[in-house]
Amino acid sequence: MIPSSFDYSAPTTLEEALNLLEEIGDEAKILAGGHSLIPMMKLRFAEPEHLIDLSNVPGLSYINTEGNTVKIGAMTREVDAEESEELNKLFPIFKDVGKLIADPQVRNFGTLGGNLAHGDAANDQPAVMMALNAEIEIIGKEGTRTVGIDDFFFGFYATAVEEGEILTAIKIPIPDGKFGSAYHKSERKVGDYATGGVGVQLTFDSSGTCTKAGIGLTNVNPTPLRASRSEEALVGTTVTDEVIEQAAQFASEDCNPSADLRGDEDYKRRIIKVLTKRMIVKAKERAFS
Amino acid sequence: MKREITLKINGEEYTSTVEPRTLLVHFIREHAMLTGTHIGCDTSSCGACTILIDGKSAKSCTILAIQAVGKEITTVEGLALADGPHPLQEGFKENHGLHCGFCTPGMMMRAVELLEKNPNPTEEDIRWGISGNLCRCTGYNNIVKAIKYAGAKMRGDELPSTEPEFVE
CATH class of the missing domain: 3.30.43.10 (Uridine Diphospho-n-acetylenolpyruvylglucosamine Reductase, domain 2)
Known part of the structure; x- marks a missing residue:
């Protein structure tokens, strides 16, 4: 072809x-x-x-910590995020997702910026960026602007990057307090898009109360989806089993999967429920380890 | 829209006039006439077209030839060492790591980078490492053995047994 x-x-x-x-x-x-x-x-x-x-434009591939923000250049390859110790010490979610995006050869070439700018709800990085509350830096003739991840995805293959603009970087805030992140997706085989995927980041204060929760869902909505009700259910609690069950239930109710070769709607909602539960548990574990 | 490009493959320069849409795998096979690199699925799923670009394994069916200008490309034809087969080639030979052989060049080129990053991989590391390469003969067990063998050879360790394993 x-x-x-x-x-x-x-x-x-x-x-x-x-x-x-x-x-x-x-x-x-x-x-x-x-x-x-x-x-x-x-x-x-x-x-x-x-x-x-953009391969010959220098200075677009980097992972830098600047104050309470980690900045990732748009041309950073998936493999570099997966293997960056600096990044994974703060956000082990990149190791989780790295292993699940396509296959090693594809991760050698695919970039984080391209993954997001493609605007596909089936890609894994969008849900990760939602969990991490990332901001996207976009450059145009008029200068640089920053868009929050919730205002970035417009529709099928449509993002906030407008005609004449280029996505240049991803900015990830480093939370205060203890925090942990995790991602997993269910896939039929290596290289397949997610049947459903869930990314979670939880932040806790010194008393062990969850102060912030970010949950992003992959491939169960026309656009990458934030599980807002699940996040709200967690904040202000110590994230007990009961609360986790409730948050997972909300995620399964609030997503909008469509039936395809990977499964019917009901099956996908169940996948989302199970993965949401598991990723909350894992993110919490990581926050306190 | 055609233009003349020069690609460096296995240390040699190949110049040809191509359209920007010419895929790297087509340049390698049809312009450089190096047909060791195979086209399997043509959808970046199977890994038969795997080559190295600046030492990184890549699927040449999903890269434009023009994107590879100025880079060092290595194909299976460039794998053998000056004094004989590469340890991976020896590993595949000794362990019967190929049935029909169609996936073999891609498997070996992928394994070059795998062993470079992780000289002593576990079976799980190898299976994850070749997860972007399909063998439709399903000869994975011997491919894993072949890569393990090559790793041992490259480390200078004792070579693992090449005897086939039988399951009762």
Whole structure:
């Protein structure tokens, strides 16, 4: 399978890339790792007329801690987040999700920025970023702006990155107090999209009360979904078995899965319930270890 | 929209005029005429097209040839050492690590990076490590053995038995 014909540019600065985007307009598409876009182009689901490859733009691949924020460059490869000790000491969720995204070869090329900018509710990083309450940095001709993860996903393959803009970084706040995170998805086989996936981060104060909860769900809604009612159920409690059961129940009720080859709606709701329970338990364990 | 590109494959330069949509695997097979790299599923699932780009294993059916300009590409043809087969090639030979052989180049190229990152992998490490490579003969047991053997050889450890295991 070969994509339909297109033109290709590999700018060496962001400014040059933005100029190209402006010049070419909506027929241009940014190429990061290409491991979502190129398969879609081969199937001719996507037929951009011009690819702007960011690989030669320096300074877009990094994981830096700045004050209470970890900043991850958009071109950081999945494998680099998975293997970063600095990142996983704070957020072991990256090790969890790293092992589950596609396969090792794909993770060598796929990027975190591309994963998010693709805007696919079946991708795993969106739910992770919801759990972690990330912010997305976007650059355009007018300058840089930051969008909260809850305002980032608009619809099927649609995000807050507008025409003429480029996603440049992901900012993850480091919570105060004890905190732990975890992610898991159910998949039919390695490399498959999630039947359902759940990412959780919990923050506790010194008395052991949960002060903040982030729960993101994968592939059970047209857009990546925040399980708000489940989060509210946890905050202000010590996250007992009873509360966990309730939060998991809410997640299974509030998601909107559709039946497909991976299972029917009821089955997917059950998957979400079980995984929500397990990931809350794991995140709590990690917060106190 | 055609343009002339030069790719460095196994240390040699190959120049050809291609469209930007030319996939790396097609450049390797049809322009450089190195047909050891296979096309299996053509959807980045099976790993038969796995090669190394700057030492990282990659699925060449999902990368544009033009994206690989300026990089060092290694295919299975570049695997053997100056004085003989690579330990992985020896491992696959000694352990009957291939049935039909179609997945073998991809398996070996993937295992190069796996062993470089983790010179003494457990069986589980190996199985996770080759999770992006499919063997439709389902010969995984011997592939795992072959990679273990290569690891031992590269570390200079005692070589594991190549005797087949029978299950009663």
